[in-house]
Amino acid sequence: MSSSSAPPSIEGSAEPTHKSHIVHSMDTFTDGIKRATLVVVIGATIGAVEFCTTSILAEMIVGKFGLIQELVDDDQSQWKALLVILPVATLIAAVVVYLAPISAGSSLPEIKGFLNGAHVPGLFGIITTFVKTFGVIGVIGCGFPVGREGPMVQLGCALANIILRIPVFGNMVKVQHDPKKRKDQEAVEEMHERALIVTIGGAAGIAAAFRSPIGGVMYMMEDMASYWQHETTVRAFGCTMVATLIFSICLNASHGINYHALVIFDDDPVHTDWKVADIPFFAILALICGLLSVGYSELLFYFQRIRKHRKRWTSPKFKVLEVFLSACLICSVPL
Numbered sequence: 001m002s003s004s005s006a007p008p009s010i011e012g013s014a015e016p017t018h019k020s021h022i023v024h025s026m027d028t029f030t031d032g033i034k035r036a037t038l039v040v041v042i043g044a045t046i047g048a049v050e051f052c053t054t055s056i057l058a059e060m061i062v063g064k065f066g067l068i069q070e071l072v073d074d075d076q077s078q079w080k081a082l083l084v085i086l087p088v089a090t091l092i093a094a095v096v097v098y099l100a101p102i103s104a105g106s107s108l109p110e111i112k113g114f115l116n117g118a119h120v121p122g123l124f125g126i127i128t129t130f131v132k133t134f135g136v137i138g139v140i141g142c143g144f145p146v147g148r149e150g151p152m153v154q155l156g157c158a159l160a161n162i163i164l165r166i167p168v169f170g171n172m173v174k175v176q177h178d179p180k181k182r183k184d185q186e187a188v189e190e191m192h193e194r195a196l197i198v199t200i201g202g203a204a205g206i207a208a209a210f211r212s213p214i215g216g217v218m219y220m221m222e223d224m225a226s227y228w229q230h231e232t233t234v235r236a237f238g239c240t241m242v243a244t245l246i247f248s249i250c251l252n253a254s255h256g257i258n259y260h261a262l263v264i265f266d267d268d269p270v271h272t273d274w275k276v277a278d279i280p281f282f283a284i285l286a287l288i289c290g291l292l293s294v295g296y297s298e299l300l301f302y303f304q305r306i307r308k309h310r311k312r313w314t315s316p317k318f319k320v321l322e323v324f325l326s327a328c329l330i331c332s333v334p335l
Contacts, residue, residue, distance in 0.1 A: 038169055038197070039235050042160045043204050043242025049159060050152065050208035050243070051250040053133060057148065060141040085142045086327050092138040093323035097316040100131035106150035107132075108224070111157055111202065115195055116226050123154075124161035124198070132158070143330055149209045153224070156205020156243075157198045164197060196232055199225050200239045207240035208247045216240040 064085075096104050102122045110120050122128055136151045164170045199220055207216025217236045221228055274282075307313045 160201025
């Protein structure tokens with residue numbers, strides 16, 4: 001009796017096991033499709049936003065130089081540039097200081113803190129994203145010695161975070177409820193998944209700015225993220241490829257961007273080969289650049305220490321005044 005009842009129990013246990021494997025495989029396949037879709041959407045969005053930002057910036061710079069040239073031709077006075085740059089620079093400073101102070105600077109230290117588990121309120125908010133975009137376009141258009149590459153990291157992270165707020169895409173990173181896990185453990189896993197998506201967005205932002213997919217992945221891997229998996233590399237590379245591809249498609253469809261407005265090139269460059277005798281001069285140049293970098297960093301730390309002890313220097317009005325004076329200094333340099 002006992003031997004005759006044994007086979008049905010073995011068959012009964014094997015059938016649920018087979019079904020569970022099939023269900024697990026289907027869930028894994030579905031999760032993979034969702035993650036791939038999310039990566040494509042984030043990459044395409046960042047590539048399109050980068051193209052729009054670059055196009056507006058190029059047109060703004062061309063218009064600025066044309067307007068300033070007309071003002072200068074009247075009486076050969078470069079101080080007429082103040083009429084163009086000062087209002088825009090002051091407006092940008094006021095918007096940043098009073099509306100979204102977290103968007104000031106490159107925000108790279110804040111992003112590092114977020115990726116390490118710190119809570120940074122408003123870092124990837126919708127208002128912060130708009131202010132950051134508006135500030136980058138306006139500041140570079142005014143001629144300030146800054147670039148758009150660093151802020152594109154925050155814009156990429158912010159756009160990825162905004163996409164996750166959409167219920168359709170936000171549900172893709174939600175951890176399925178497991179009765180064996182505690183709620184705080186599931187919350188940590190979901191936060192880790194969101195941080196991974198933000199990291200991918202930052203990689204796509206820097207890749208679209210430089211049109212370098214591998215460079216975007218390597219930058220986030222080496223400089224920003226403190227926790228990196230093999231899966232992150234694959235997803236980040238796919239996102240950077242999509243972002244660069246969308247940027248290139250938009251670039252070709254619009255017949256290109258006037259990059260001469262962003263970087264002043266020499267139309268007739270002189271091509272000369274270097275010689276062995278030039279190596280000492282290269283070494284001296286590298287030494288000078290290194291010393292200047294150290295001096296710049298020390299001066300930056302010095303002013304940061306002063307700001308901590310003098311609260312008046314950190315007030316919003318003083319920051320707007322600081323930008324106003326910086327614009328006056330930039331306008332005093334021959335165009």
